[in-house]
Amino acid sequence: MVRMNTIGQSSGRSRVEWTVVPSGIGPLLLAATDQGLVRVVFHADGRVRDGALDALGDRLGAELVESASGRLAEPISALSAYFAGWLREFALPLDWTLCTGFNRQVLRELATGVSYGTVVGYGDLAGRVGRPEAAQAVGAAMGANPLPVVVPCHRVVESGGGLGGFGGGLETKRRLLALEGVLPEPLF
Structure with a gap:
């Protein structure tokens, strides 16, 4: 290389x-x-x-x-x-080369169907792509997301209200959700 x-x-x-x-x-x-x-x-x-x-x-x-x-x-x-809090929707050209199949389908739905300041459950996202039984596979797709933040895997949470996992760490996920107004800013 x-x-x-x-x-x-x-x-x-x-x-x-x-x-x-x-x-x-x-x-x-x-x-x-x-x-x-x-x-x-x-x-x-x-x-x-x-x-x-x-x-x-x-x-x-x-x-x-x-x-x-x-x-x-x-x-x-x-x-x-x-x-800086000024942009709510990314309109960037994306190269999807690093993901294929189900993962690409899920990530494209996430990128276009889950807007700034909202969250979606893993199972709900699975249902949106026609595979309601595939909540765990959606979790794997989030973990394999080559374009985090821009393709907002931080907006995918557990159906019971938990944050779920996150490749950048849970504190990073909390900070992104706080930036979007989903969670309160930390007190200190």
Whole structure:
């Protein structure tokens, strides 16, 4: 795999641009192909960032280029506006390459059918995609979401009112739901 710090000569492989940006929930790694945003990674410092980049390069067979402009300018701006409380709906081009089948179906329904400031149960989301018995599979799809925040898996909760799991950690999920007004802000 080739990881470049600046845009250089093309190796003939597809190119994925990436950067790490600060956010209200810690550093996020963003990666984009020519199709759109392909990956968002929580807590993207050091080993987490490097591991995510290695996995992404291997999975896509792509040249990775660090860049905070070009393909990533719009996602960076949108996420900044979201964390500032100004953006309620992402309208970004997305590259769905990293998810297939049932997971893709569930994540697309989540992205288009569960709006800012609302939540949905795992079973309810399973029903929306025609598989009411697949609540656990919906949970697995949330855990495999390559585009968290933008495809808002933090909005999926347990039917009994519990938060459920979250790949970015439950505190991150709480903070995202508080940002959207679903949960109160922590007192301290």
